[in-house]
Amino acid sequence: MVGDWDRPLPTESGETKPFWEACRRGQYLLQQCRACGKVQAYYRRFCAHCWSKDVEEVVSSGKGAVHTFTVTYQNQTPGFREAVPYVLAVVELEEGVQVLGNVIGCDVGAVRIGMPVKVTFVDAGEMKVPMFEPV
Amino acid sequence: MSGCQGSGGTPPDTIFTPFLARKGDMGDGRPDRSGFITLLVRERTSADGEEQAMVNLSKAAAIIGAYEHPTRYAPDKSELLLHLESAQGALEDAGLSRGDVDAYLTSGSGAPPALTLTDYLNLHPKFVDDTDVGGASFLFHLNLACLGIQAGWFRCALITYGSTARSRRVAVGTGGLARRGATGLAPTPDSFEEVYGLTTVGMRALMAQRHMHQYGTKPEQLAAVAVAMRRHASKNPHAMYRDPITVEDVLRSRMISSPLHMLDCCIISDGAGAVVVASPEVARGCKKTPVWVLGFGEGVIHHEAGHRDWTATAFPQAASQAFGMSGVRREDIDMAMVYDAFTITVVTALEGLGFCQVGEGGPFVEGGRIELGGELPVNTDGGGLSSNHPGRRGMFLLIEATRQLRHEAGERQVPGCRLALCGATGGGTGLRQSAAVAILGRD
Structure with missing residues (x-):
């Protein structure tokens, strides 16, 4: 999975640019609402819980645990077709919010729910894509 | 029947007034109506906890024609031609003709589908x-049909x-x-999701894995669903796969996205179907037994801004609306068509x-x-796991339920x-x- 990036690249918009800029700095950005206090992911320029636009950026510790996962053995999309088997996971970060990612750096058979993981950033051309690896 | 008020027959105005008196205003003369709808719904919740709509839409319309x-x-036909052949079949079933149709709904073919198909x-x-x-x-189309007919x-x-x-x-x-014909990732949400290699199977596999972890659901219990569907398919002459399978067959089949094996996944078929939904006046003049829409509801579930329950579905809200509208109890349901x-x-x-408690679905589907x-026959046609799954199976739920309610299901009829x-x-x-x-x- 790691190595030359042959999968579709994420694209940035004016709204999501700060998230991807932070990735380039090695930071996983979450957001917390100043109005209702709740934390959210994925990145958007308002609070999805209460629609307030008073949202502040929180740099995640990058630590969390696997909430659920699947080992994918079949995906016809070029870039993923060659990457199977790979682990798609929902990771619950320490800040109490779930994000998607691949778990890399271990045997696919070693992944378990509850397994501690930390964020790592994979080079993807101009971008860095956040993924997770065992602690 | 149609047009009558819901439980108690309370006109909307008498609900507004006491609410506004209770909430006061925003300080600038504008009434504070935040949470208004939620409160309104709560006030109209029946004793058994199901939601009640303001206007009783139960039996506003009936399915009067169905064709699978x-x-x-x-391979020798176009997708659009399958729409035509299904439309003809459903109208013939209803005893109506093309000229009787004054509303048309569709999904999945053409861009945009409604214009492609009406053309x-x-x-x-x-x-x-x-x-x-x-x-x-x-099913969302059916709901719109009921609303439009009622109106x-x-x-x-x-x-x-x-x-x-x-x-x-x-x-x-x-x-x-x-599968979406997409070549790039949209900034939101694809770039946060599809970049990790999502598949349709994978999304449900995430649910399955969590369900097994949280509730102890076993692969054998999931497999029991596939076995039941295949048993039903054996009684459906049109089903794509009719040979019996066992729990072991399911567990031994190739892993697609753990914990889901190939036989945990629906088949891929061609297919088509249509239904005709009409007002009570039209329905009474038709040749077949009307299948009344007694209740309906909808819901959505998503990432919940990063706070999702990965074992949950959008069904609780949809079911509450539907049961509330129909006045029917779960134990009265004779059979269910479940996607x-x-x-x-x-x-x-x-x-x-x-039909069972959250977490008890595994044991429920066994035995x-x-x-x-059984107590609740599900997908008597063999379902998407064995009969047909051309991508959007909702249509066939309505068709098989209609066949069952008309007592036209032959060898697989629920008595x-x-x-x-x-x-x-x-x-x-x-x-x-x-x-x-x-x-x-x-x-």
């Missing part, structure tokens, strides 16, 4: 719609579906991004629909309970079937899922 195209492989079929309906919430779309906008709605997914070799479940894209989908749906002759529930879930993109529930019944 027998094809499972149609191809050369229709000029008063109402068109192509709501797309994945495989559940046709007097139109009297006879045609809903059609056609797909040549199999002959076009579409990788419905494992196509990943390519079985995957074995786990049935387990979580039965929980969300309230023949969901098979013909004395009077009440059926259709529960469809759908969602082609990432983590988002829709759900719709329809409770159908005969006089």
Whole structure:
């Protein structure tokens, strides 16, 4: 999975640019609402819980645990077709919010729910894509 | 029947006034109506906890024509032609003709579907719609048909579906991004999701894995769903796969996206179907027993801004609305059509629909309970796991339920079937899922 990036690249918009800029700095950005206090992911320029636009950026510790996962053995999309088997996971970060990612750096058979993981950033051309690896 | 007020017959104004008196205003003379709808719904919740709509829509319309195209492989036909053949079949079933149709709804073929199909079929309906919430779309269409008929906008709605997914070799479940014809990732939400290699199977696999972890659901229990569907398919001459399978067969089949094996996943077929939904006046003049829409509801579930319950579905809200509207109790349901894209989908749906407690779906599907002759026969046609799955199976839930309620299901007939529930879930993109529930019944 790691190595030359042959999968579709994420694209940035004016709204999501700060998230991807932070990735380039090695930071996983979450957001917390100043109005209702709740934390959210994925990145958007308002609070999805209460629609307030008073949202502040929180740099995640990058630590969390696997909430659920699947080992994918079949995906016809070029870039993923060659990457199977790979682990798609929902990771619950320490800040109490779930994000998607691949778990890399271990045997696919070693992944378990509850397994501690930390964020790592994979080079993807101009971008860095956040993924997770065992602690 | 139609047009009557809901429970108690309270006109809306008398609900507004005490509410506003209680909440005061915003300080600038504008009434504070935040949370107004929620409160209104709560005030109209029945004693058994189900939601009550303001206007009673139960029996506002009936399914009067239904047709399932027998094809499972149609390389010599276009997808659009399958719509036409299904439309003809459903209208013939209803004893109506093309000129009687004054509303048309569809999903999945053409871009945009409603314009592509009204052009191809050369229709000029008063109402068109192509709501797309994945495989559940046709139940959402049914709901719109009921609303439009109740409002007097139109009297006879045609809903059609056609797909040549199999002959076009579409990788419905494992196509990943390519299944959507997408070449790039949209900034939101694809770039946060599809970049990790999501597939349709994978999304449900995340649910299955969590369900097994949280509730101890076993692979053998998921497999029991596939075995039951195949047993039903053996009684359906049109089903694509009719040879019996065992739990061991399911567990030994190739892993697609753990914990889901190939036989935990629906088949890919071509297929088509249509239903005709009409007002009570039209229904009474038709040749077949009307299948009344007694209740319906909808819901969605998604990433919840990063706070999702990965074992949950959008069914609880949809079911509450549908049961509340119909006045029917779960124990009165004679059979259920539940969208079985995957074995786990049935387990979580039965929980969300309230047929068992959350977490008890695994044991519930064991021991023949969901098979013909069991407590709650599910997907008597063999479902998407064995009969047909051209990509959007919602249509076939309505068709098989209609056959059962008319007592036309032959060898697989549920004896004395009077009440059926259709529960469809759908969602082609990432983590988002829709759900719709329809409770159908005969006089």
